Amino acid sequence: MRLVAATLGRILPATVTICFIAALLVTLPAAVRAASYSALVVDADTGRVLHAQDADEQRYPASLTKMMTLYMAFDALKDGRLKMNQSLPVSAHAAAQPYGIGLRAGQTITVRDAILAAITKSANNASVVLAEAMGGTESKFAAMMTKRARELGMTSTVFKNASGLPNRAQKSTARDMARLGIALIKDHKSYYTYFSTAEFEWKDAVFPNHNHILKRYEGADGIKTGYIAASGFNLVASAKRDGHRIVAVIFGGSSVKARDNRMVQLLDIGFSKVGDVPATVLAEKKGRDDTSFGLISSAEASTGHSAPRPARKPDAAEAAIGDWAVQLGAFRRPASAEKLLNKVRGKLPEAEPLVEPVEDGKTTLYRARMTGLSEADARTACQKLKREKVTCSVVSPDAG
Structure with missing residues (x-):
């Protein structure tokens, strides 16, 4: 340089x-912004997983972290430790946080305005104001966040700050964030409506909600976006249609547009599958690994044992919506697959990159794929790449 x-x-x-x-x-x-991709789609009413990809891999949550800060603020409002119109002091530490609303040390902000700033603008300084009001210091509050996460069943999450700003030790998973999203909806129904706020006025400024899905998707009413360079573009979204509620999570989107497009696909997948199996019932907690959100089928409940689940191919609706892929090659080193994906990601902004390990005898190969496409988009994309001398093939959902 x-x-x-x-x-x-x-x-x-x-x-x-x-x-x-x-x-x-x-x-x-x-x-190096090609963050690893994870996704999960859950029926929020039954806990049934409708779609999953690397849902238990730890990722950087970025501003999805604010979901826990807000959950704990709602806890405090419910038990009287905070009041909506209460004025909170802005410390020098809070005022120094990047990417927020115009707060200066010595000022005050109401609990309500801090909550709305954290939801719509994803204001880091407002999040720290809330954290200090509840925990004394941000670091003490982060320890409280992690403890609360464990109580909610978020066993793979560690919080180190209240905002989601970069910290190597702050990790979560798509499954844990889905748990948190469902907890916000079920535990704090009266406060959850704040997540659908279209815009927030502060002083002379108006801040629109970062969550574009609220306008794009019928029935969407939350929840939170997130981004740092190490995480890529994250999003937890929820929508309700015909009496069914879906919560979907994306970690590692390559752009706002690609992330939002994929979220629309995932929500469509969820609603297309939400009623296609028998009703589920709550499982006994004793001795069970709660990896399926604590739910089992009615057959399992009657026998006390897990019923065998037949292998399932994606249905026609899911395949049409976005489980087709374009494969670019298979490599002995994952770095080689990542390098190729980085080269073409700008050519396919609507797709999500995936490095997929595959056993080939005694060796492991790493497939480089652009995923989340419809059949028509996958075929068009591959034709476009071939014209640019990039080798590729179209992969259907049931190709393995």
Whole structure:
């Protein structure tokens, strides 16, 4: 980088050189923003998993973290430790948080406004104000968040701050975030409606809700977006139609557009499958691993044993919606697959990248695939790539 700067400095004006280097620095991290993708779709009423991909792999939650901060604020409102119109002090630490609303140390903000700022603007400073009001310090509150997460069954989640700003130790999973989304809906029905707030006015500014699914998808009423460079574009969304509620989670979207497009597909998949099996009943907690949200089939309940579940191919509705893929190759090293996906991801912004390990005898190969496409989109995309001299093949949902 120093050599580039020195060379450019001899041939370009100083202002142009500075702008070029700044642009280069912004561009360089793009190659490592190919965050691992996870997804989960759950029937919020029964707990049945309708679609899953790497749902138990730990990822960076980014601002999905604020869902727990808000859950605990709602807890505090319910038991009287906080009041909606209560004025909270803004500390120097809170005011120093990047990406928030205009808060200065020594000011105050009401609990209601802090909640709305955290939901719509995803304001980090407002989240820390809430955290300090409940925990004294943000670090103490983060420990309280993790403890509360365990009580909700979020066994793979660790919180280190109230906002979701980068911290290597702060991790969660799609399954845990689905649990938290369902807990927000069921435990705090009266406060959950705040997640559907279209915009928030603060001072002379208006902040629209970051969650575009609220406008795009019929029945959508929450919940939260999230992004840091290490996580990619995350989203937990919920929608209710015909008496059924679906909660869906995405970690690692490649862009806002790709993430939102995939979320629409996942919600469609959920509603297409929500009523296609017999009713489920609550399982006994004793001795059971609660990986399926504590629910078993009625056949299991009558026998006390887990009934064998037949292998299931994706149904026609799911296949048409978005489980087709474009395969770009198979490699001995996962880094090679990631490199190829990074090369083509800009050409297919509507798709999600996937590195998939496959056993091949005694060795493991890593498939590079762009997933989440309809059949028509997958075929069109592959034709486009072939015209650009990129080898590819179209993969159907039941191809394995």
